[in-house]
Amino acid sequence: YKISGFFNEPLLYTGVGAVRREFLDKYYKYKIVQLYTHASEAAHEGDPVIYFADSAVRLSELMAVDHPATRLIILSACETGKGKWNEGEGVFSFNRAFAELGVPSAMVNLWSVDNQSTYRLNEIFCKYLSEGVASDVALQLAKIDFMHSADKEHRLPYYWAASVIAGRVITLDKSARTWDMGYWAVLSVFFVAAFLVISYVRMRFIF
Numbered sequence: 001y002k003i004s005g006f007f008n009e010p011l012l013y014t015g016v017g018a019v020r021r022e023f024l025d026k027y028y029k030y031k032i033v034q035l036y037t038h039a040s041e042a043a044h045e046g047d048p049v050i051y052f053a054d055s056a057v058r059l060s061e062l063m064a065v066d067h068p069a070t071r072l073i074i075l076s077a078c079e080t081g082k083g084k085w086n087e088g089e090g091v092f093s094f095n096r097a098f099a100e101l102g103v104p105s106a107m108v109n110l111w112s113v114d115n116q117s118t119y120r121l122n123e124i125f126c127k128y129l130s131e132g133v134a135s136d137v138a139l140q141l142a143k144i145d146f147m148h149s150a151d152k153e154h155r156l157p158y159y160w161a162a163s164v165i166a167g168r169v170i171t172l173d174k175s176a177r178t179w180d181m182g183y184w185a186v187l188s189v190f191f192v193a194a195f196l197v198i199s200y201v202r203m204r205f206i207f
């Protein structure tokens with residue numbers, strides 16, 4: 001769980017503890033939320049879904065809350081930047097849904113991604129973010145670092161280019177780094193869903 005070490009007081013859910021009710025009840029209380037799980041942009045009658053250990057959350061189920069604390073949601077799952085086309089409105093995706101709920105920034109994936117590569121990219125991104133680097137630059141630097149350390153196959157764009165920042169660029173105060181335990185402005189929630197809904201093989205990617 002190396003990513004959680006970059007921020008103060010992270011709340012971590014893994015395996016069978018990463019259930020949908022915990023997400024729906026708590027995500028809006030934290031500055032940063034990361035979902036490392038599986039998603040599909042059209043799994044339920046065209047409604048995008050994110051899978052948790054017990055069940056899924058459909059895009060249409062996200063409810064408005066007053067003044068959410070969340071400034072950035074990292075959707076480390078497949079196709080989270082895609083969505084359902086609505087005539088006259090355009091594509092209604094998870095990042096747009098969270099934006100309408102008051103979450104100004106999201107990091108999403110434009111296609112199905114490799115689990116290990118995505119986690120590594122997110123790890124580097126969160127490191128830069130925790131150091132006070134703006135989110136767009138942090139992602140750019142993370143991609144560069146990833147390519148420099150990857151083998152020939154993993155330097156292909158498929159492994160690193162899917163992630164994009166949607167919405168506002170955010171910057172965290174450097175005082176939010178791990179060693180300043182008195183600073184509570186940056187709290188993170190990490191959900192690592194048990195991939196039982198997909199395949200037992202993918203359980204090896206649960207860290």
